[in-house]
Amino acid sequence: MSRALRLLGRILLGTLGVLLLAGAWEAYKALGPSNGVLIGDTTVLPRTTDLAMPHVWEIVTKFSDPVNSFSGTDTVGSVVWSACLFTLKLSAIGWVIGVVVGLVLAVLMARFRLAESAMLPWIVLSQTVPLIAIAPLVRRWGSQIHIGGWVWSSENSVSVIAAYLAFFPVAVGALRGLRSPDATHLDLMHAYGVGWWRTLVKLRLPSSVPYLLPALRLAAASSVIGTVVAEVSIGLRGGVGRLIIEYAQSAGGDPAKPWAPILGAVAVGLVAAGAVGVIGLLCRPYRRGEAT
Amino acid sequence: MISSSTTESGTAVEVAGLSRVFPRRRGDDVRALEDVQLTVSQGEFVSLIGPSGCGKSTLLRIIADLDAPTAGSVTVFGKSAQQARLDQDYGIAFQQAGLLPWRSVADNVALPLELHGTGSRARKDRVAELLELVGLGDFARAYPDELSGGMQQRVAIARALAESPRLLLMDEPFGALDEITRERMQGELVRICAETGAAVVFVTHSIPEAVFLSDRVVVMTPRPGRIIDIVDSGPGDDGRRDDDFRDAAGFFHTVARVRELLHGGPGAHAVAAIRGVENR
Numbered sequence: 057m058s059r060a061l062r063l064l065g066r067i068l069l070g071t072l073g074v075l076l077l078a079g080a081w082e083a084y085k086a087l088g089p090s091n092g093v094l095i096g097d098t099t100v101l102p103r104t105t106d107l108a109m110p111h112v113w114e115i116v117t118k119f120s121d122p123v124n125s126f127s128g129t130d131t132v133g134s135v136v137w138s139a140c141l142f143t144l145k146l147s148a149i150g151w152v153i154g155v156v157v158g159l160v161l162a163v164l165m166a167r168f169r170l171a172e173s174a175m176l177p178w179i180v181l182s183q184t185v186p187l188i189a190i191a192p193l194v195r196r197w198g199s200q201i202h203i204g205g206w207v208w209s210s211e212n213s214v215s216v217i218a219a220y221l222a223f224f225p226v227a228v229g230a231l232r233g234l235r236s237p238d239a240t241h242l243d244l245m246h247a248y249g250v251g252w253w254r255t256l257v258k259l260r261l262p263s264s265v266p267y268l269l270p271a272l273r274l275a276a277a278s279s280v281i282g283t284v285v286a287e288v289s290i291g292l293r294g295g296v297g298r299l300i301i302e303y304a305q306s307a308g309g310d311p312a313k314p315w316a317p318i319l320g321a322v323a324v325g326l327v328a329a330g331a332v333g334v335i336g337l338l339c340r341p342y343r344r345g346e347a348t
Numbered sequence: 349m350i351s352s353s354t355t356e357s358g359t360a361v362e363v364a365g366l367s368r369v370f371p372r373r374r375g376d377d378v379r380a381l382e383d384v385q386l387t388v389s390q391g392e393f394v395s396l397i398g399p400s401g402c403g404k405s406t407l408l409r410i411i412a413d414l415d416a417p418t419a420g421s422v423t424v425f426g427k428s429a430q431q432a433r434l435d436q437d438y439g440i441a442f443q444q445a446g447l448l449p450w451r452s453v454a455d456n457v458a459l460p461l462e463l464h465g466t467g468s469r470a471r472k473d474r475v476a477e478l479l480e481l482v483g484l485g486d487f488a489r490a491y492p493d494e495l496s497g498g499m500q501q502r503v504a505i506a507r508a509l510a511e512s513p514r515l516l517l518m519d520e521p522f523g524a525l526d527e528i529t530r531e532r533m534q535g536e537l538v539r540i541c542a543e544t545g546a547a548v549v550f551v552t553h554s555i556p557e558a559v560f561l562s563d564r565v566v567v568m569t570p571r572p573g574r575i576i577d578i579v580d581s582g583p584g585d586d587g588r589r590d591d592d593f594r595d596a597a598g599f600f601h602t603v604a605r606v607r608e609l610l611h612g613g614p615g616a617h618a619v620a621a622i623r624g625v626e627n628r
Contacts, residue, residue, distance in 0.1 A: 240446035243414050248463050249434045258463070262450050344449045344493055 078112045085109045110312040115319070118312040132313065136299065136320040143295040144324050146211055147276075147283035150218025151328070154275055157219065158226025165227075166234035166260065167252060176231075183224050187282065191217055191289040210292045217290075218282035222275040229271025233264025265342035272335060276328035284321055296321045359426075360515050360547035361388040361411055366420030368406055368573075380406045382572035384420070388547055390514065395550045395558035396566045397606065403573025404551045405519055411549060412440055412517050424515065436464065438515040439508030439546075443523045445500035447492040447507075454479065454488040457506045464511070478506040481540060498529035505537070509544060516541075516548045522557065531594075534560055538589045555610070559602045560594060567609045577609050 085104045092108075093101035102108050119133035161179065165172040194216055198208040237259050245255045287297030299317035307314050336343070368381040380403040388394045396404040409415040411422055413429040424432035432438060439460075447456045454475050461471045479485050482502040492500055501521055508516060522530045534557060541548055552558050558565045558581075565579045581602045583589045593599055 238444065238446065240442045240444045241448070243409075243442065244440070244446055246414055247412055247433060247438075247440050248460055249436065250463055254463070258459075259448070262448070265450075342450045344491055 081109065081112055085111070107308075107311045110315065114312040115315045118310075118316050132316050136296070136316050139294065139296045139299045139317065140320045140324050143280070143283050143287065143297065143321070144327060146214045146287075146295065147218050147279040147324070147328060149215040150283060151222050151276055151279040153215065153219035154222025154224075154279060155226050155272065158223040158271075158275070159230055161223070161227045162230030162234060163256065165231050167256075172231075179224065179227055182220070187217065187221070187285050188289050190220065191286050194220075195290050210290055213290055214283055214286040214292055214295070217286035218279040221278040221282035225271040225274040225278065226268070229267045229274075230264055233267030234260045236267060237263045262342050265339050269332070269336045269339065269343070273329055273332045276332050277325055280321070280325045280328050296324060358390045359387055360390045360392070360424065361386070361549065362421075362423045363387070363407070363411070364421050366407070366410065366422065367418050368403065368410065368415070369418045379572035381410075381417075382574050384573070384575055386566060386575065386578075388515075388549060390547050391545050392564070393541060393548045393550065393562045394564050394566060395552055395562040396568060397552055397555065397558045398568030398573070398610070399570050400553065401573075402568040402570040404568055406573070408517055408519050408549060408551050412438065432515075436460070436511050437513060438517050439511065439513040440517045441501075441504045441508045441519070441521045443520040445492070445497075445504040447500055447503055449492050451492075452488065453484065453490050453492070453495070453503050456492065456503055457510055459507060460510045474510065478509055481509070481543070482506045482536070496529075498525050498533060501525065501533065502536070505540070509540070509546075512544070514546055516546050516550075518548060519551045520553070521550075523552070530557070535590065537561065555603050555606050556594070556599075559599060559606060560589065565602070565606055567606055579605055579609070 084101075088101060088104040090104050092099045092103040119131065119136070121132050123130050123132055123135055161175060165175060191213070195210060195213040198213045198216070201208040234256070241259055241263070242255070245259055250258070283295065284297040284300070286292070287295040288301055292298060296317050300314065300321065303314045303317055363384055363386040366381055366384040367379070370378040370380055372378060384407060386394075386407075396407060398404050406415060410417050411424065411429060413433040422429045425437055427435070427437070447453075448459070451459065457475045457478050458471050461474060466474070475488070476485070479488055482505055484499060484502055484506070487495065487499065492503070495503070501524075505521065508518075522533050525533060538561060548561075550558070550561060562581050565581050567576045567579060568574065569576050579602060582598060583593060
């Protein structure tokens with residue numbers, strides 16, 4: 057009973073948060089100067105014209121409007137919905153690849169000091185390369201891959217780029233987690249005459265869970281961002297990234313339209329983070345130490 | 349008065365000419381142990397006592413093959429320390445209980461059995477038996493974070509006893525407990541040792557604890573860690589180690605003797621001795 061009440065309370069709080077945000081948007085739009093707030097020549101708060109800040113209800117009703125005046129079939133909502141599913145699928149694949157690669161790297165680094173000193177600087181360095189720069193490279197290299205009847209597609213490139221962002225937090229977080237067992241626990245395993253790999257399974261992996269879960273959540277957010285950016289820079293159709301660019305071009309005549317795919321991208325990110333939350337629930341026994 | 353009161357035939361641990369040097373960068377190496385000789389008979393309870401930094405834990409770790417000596421030899425039941433470790437000839441408990449937080453009490457006790465391939469049926473029976481032995485029969489399904497420090501330590505002792513070792517190595521297992529819990533745990537340890545007949549090497553820096561528990565108390569000095577003397581600590585007049593023994597004249601006499609040895613060392617050691625040893 058009290059659990060159901062608590063759940064209801066959380067749902068209400070969440071709804072209240074969204075409503076507050078919408079209220080703040082409308083309040084600023086109503087009260088703020090139409091040219092925005094300027095300090096010198098720099099705009100520090102945006103213009104409040106209908107072009108810059110469409111009304112919240114216009115953004116919401118936009119989802120049920122047809123995409124354009126020529127085809128009366130698809131609504132903006134249904135197009136954004138299928139684009140979101142497309143993007144979610146690619147980023148999920150990217151997340152899985154990133155998590156597997158990150159875990160393998162972390163285990164290697166935890167096992168061999170040499171591997172850590174050889175790889176860790178490069179892993180950190182890899183994240184300083186702009187995504188825009190590597191996206192076309194990945195596509196070009198990928199397009200030369202043909203295995204049997206299978207041909208590398210642009211979708212594969214997008215997932216790989218998402219994985220490129222996602223593997224980093226996993227590798228770093230898992231490495232810390234694998235190093236986290238107490239000296240007493242390691243002594244105990246040694247006293248039992250257990251080798252490194254069995255210690256990994258029985259001790260190091262379970263005790264890395266509290267470090268791994270935030271890393272997985274970060275990886276989920278990163279892979280969504282990676283997917284959207286890669287869709288834009290590769291020019292892949294079908295996903296939210298492309299839709300954001302496409303709808304931005306019609307912002308002049310239809311200012312509410314670009315907000316639809318942006319909200320869609322936010323929703324994809326929330327779903328991805330929520331999925332990791334479910335993993336966290338499944339790993340509950342391994343998180344007993346977290347509170348203390 | 350070095351003596352060897354053997355309660356059973358055969359030796360459990362034989363340490364001869366043992367030294368351990370921890371090398372440091374600028375050449376001022378730490379001589380943790382120097383020329384240590386020690387024999388522990390089967391079924392005998394031996395305590396190592398001395399101020400912090402006298403190498404008593406290092407000695408225990410070397411017997412457990414968790415550390416290697418610089419010179420000298422260690423044999424455990426006639427084998428090398430490494431072989432004894434691989435054969436699971438000893439059980440070990442540390443100052444931290446070291447329970448795995450994601451395993452229930454029963455699963456923690458079962459850990460060594462599980463790692464060494466005991467069948468699940470035999471495992472279950474043995475765990476129930478061990479939890480009964482340490483008085484935690486009702487807590488099999490609890491998790492370590494739900495237990496008090498003393499209860500956690502009892503689980504750790506049950507785990508150390510899981511494979512019925514003939515030797516128990518204990519590194520200040522009651523060091524983090526309050527005085528009342530500590531005395532009760534000491535009483536239980538005496539009972540458990542009597543029931544299992546295992547030899548025990550017990551590291552502590554509490555003089556009354558060492559005297560209460562041990563057949564012999566090994567008194568050590570720091571830097572380099574050496575054995576000054578080994579004191580016999582006979583049980584009370586009725587031959588039992590119980591709460592009456594704590595009030596017996598013989599108990600106070602032995603405590604005074606150990607304290608004298610700890611404080612009466614060469615001047616340089618006296619200060620460290622006063623700082624590092626509990627006289628409670």
